[in-house]
Amino acid sequence: MIRFDDVALRYGSGPDVLRHITFHIHRGSFHFLTGPSGAGKTSLLKLIFMALRPSDGHIYVAGQDVEELDSAGRAGLRRRIGIVFQDFRLLDHLTTWENVALPLRVMGLRPNEYREDVTDLLRWVDLGHRINAYPEVLSGGEKQRAAIARAVIGKPELLLADEPTGNVDPEMGDRLLRLFIELNRFGTSVIIATHDYALMDKLAAPRLVLQHGRVEIH
Numbered sequence: 001m002i003r004f005d006d007v008a009l010r011y012g013s014g015p016d017v018l019r020h021i022t023f024h025i026h027r028g029s030f031h032f033l034t035g036p037s038g039a040g041k042t043s044l045l046k047l048i049f050m051a052l053r054p055s056d057g058h059i060y061v062a063g064q065d066v067e068e069l070d071s072a073g074r075a076g077l078r079r080r081i082g083i084v085f086q087d088f089r090l091l092d093h094l095t096t097w098e099n100v101a102l103p104l105r106v107m108g109l110r111p112n113e114y115r116e117d118v119t120d121l122l123r124w125v126d127l128g129h130r131i132n133a134y135p136e137v138l139s140g141g142e143k144q145r146a147a148i149a150r151a152v153i154g155k156p157e158l159l160l161a162d163e164p165t166g167n168v169d170p171e172m173g174d175r176l177l178r179l180f181i182e183l184n185r186f187g188t189s190v191i192i193a194t195h196d197y198a199l200m201d202k203l204a205a206p207r208l209v210l211q212h213g214r215v216e217i218h
């Protein structure tokens, strides 16, 4: 599903944030991505999502060398990926329900085909009472759950989530982990970036550990 071949990343003329990154993640797998603050977890997820370009090396997503794709090709591939950014990136002019429904709208489905699914998922992440609220009135944890719901609603081929349990209590963290496991069971490849060792200990999934710009799989 994802292959990194001797990838390096620098921001501008700064030092290497990532270097000699080589790994392969199979379709349908579940990985945690961990490492100390500043190790490059967010940067690595952004490389996979094609929000950043590598300074050296090659990245393959779903069998395609991302450097060889034009902007339409990259946009098409991104539509197959669900992503939860650390800053959530909800659209301010849409309600919680409309934000979560957006990927399905973009896929060309009609509201009748997904109305109940969106509402059910929002209830599952405990946002049933926030369906018609706009992002500006949501708490950090509510925004995070809305962003997660938006990332998973379309059952993407790949889910990338950056600290998805950073703003929720442990009970909700467990519930979100169950959601990711369920999605994975139906075929989605999952990568969860986290510092949360209690969360990682709940699932015997391999860990991509970033440290000093390098990656190891444990």
Ligand SMILES: Nc1ncnc2c1ncn2[C@@H]1O[C@H](COP(=O)(O)OP(=O)(O)OP(=O)(O)O)[C@@H](O)[C@H]1O
Pocket: 011, 014, 017, 035, 036, 037, 038, 039, 040, 041, 042, 043, 044
């Ligand atoms: N836009 C940017 N411009 C310059 N340097 C950046 C930029 N974004 C990140 N960095 C640097 O790259 C390094 C890796 O940052 P990144 O956010 O990927 O780490 P992280 O492991 O996700 O950290 P955290 O766990 O704190 O979120 C850090 O040294 C950071 O300062």
